[in-house]
Amino acid sequence: MNPTIDTLLAHRSIRKFSSQHITPKTLDNILQCAISASSSSFIQCVSIIRVTNPETRQQIAALAGGQHYVASAAEFLVFCADYNRHQQIHPSAQLGYSEQTLIGAVDTGLMGQNALIAAESLGLGGVFIGGIRNDPEQLTQLLSLPEHVLPLFGLCLGYPDQQPETKPRLPQSILVHQETYQAVDKSELAQYDKQITDYYASRSTNSKQMTWSEQITTILSKESRPFMQQYLHKQGFSVK
Template sequence: MTTAIEVMRGHRSIRKFTEQPLTGAQLEAIMASAQAAPSSSFLQASSVIRVTDPELRQSLMALCGNQAYVAAAAEFWVFCADFHRHLQWVPEAKTGFAEQLLIGAIDTALMGQNALTAAESLGLGGVFIGAVRNHPHELAALLGLPRGVIPLFGLCLGYPAQDPEPKPRLPAALMFWENRYPARQDETLMADYDARVRHYYQTRTGGTKDMSWTGQIGDTLAREARPFMLAFLHEQGFCLR
């Protein structure tokens, strides 16, 4: 197995960090790796806000569900889909299409994953923060995001102060198909996976969380998440048509 594969297969979300800062060389390498990600039609429809101001970090932490590592990690970056840049340089550009939201989201996600993988290859750890979308209006105001820019996720980076067990993923046989999507998925495989996830949560939490993967789906998808998001997208010039 190559080193790159070992790094990717060894991913764990890190939520506790030491106080050691990243070096300039590390930051430069991570940023360059992020920029090397593929870009649809070479639009490069992403921007990243590196938040270094301690007071701003505290404010963002409060907007992100008071997750302490947003303020405590050596680095906190906010990844955004960005078509404001395109309109600044080409004012006649046609934007606001649903496809462009997909392009911006995909490009930005690829950048984020490249950044995290690069960081992990340097012995660092990190965790993505979807909670930047909990209060998008307030967060956009704090970061000065203009129309045409939306925050998609945050990324905490730093030196790990914990060594968690990797979270078990779905069996490959439930995710990878050949030629056609199956009419029905393997119930035995899913039952086995549910048992593995339940054991993982019980071990990780000392028995305080008793949840299977399908149980977690039922809990997460029982209601609409962030019902304000479509209105925010429209206000920022996305998904208008």
């Protein structure tokens, strides 16, 4: 093991932060690590919006489903796939292709993960906020996002004021396939479901009785954010 692997394996979402500020130097290091992430064809189609205005933070917290830590975290960053910058450079750029949406999502995710890993390596914690997509129209207005900019997720950062348990992930026996795709091993899944049931029952906060399979069944039994395709098209993404 080494410090990098230790940091990765110790990951947990932090939703309660102390009042300690993040210094400009520390934030600069985190952002530079984010920017250093891999980029498909060196397109660099990501923008990060740092939101510091308390009122805007409160509004985003409400839009995200009442996630108060959006307002209380030392820093809140919004990660966006961004081809508007490219259009400014090349006004006749051919945009709107579905492949570009995929590239934007992948590159943005890589940059966000780099930022969080860097923060955790410095003793900070954080949590990604997919809830910013609950009302993308209002978020677009709040952040003055032009066409060809797509807000994908937020990231709260700060010094942890809690130590939640590490949530068990799917084992390699289910997640890693050898040579070709393989069906789920039901016995391995049953063991994981029991592990998750035990975890939910014993964790220090928000205990519940549910297997992972039951959780997935609940989530995927209905359409989530049915307005998203229309919003994507409005922002100029995946129109062709």
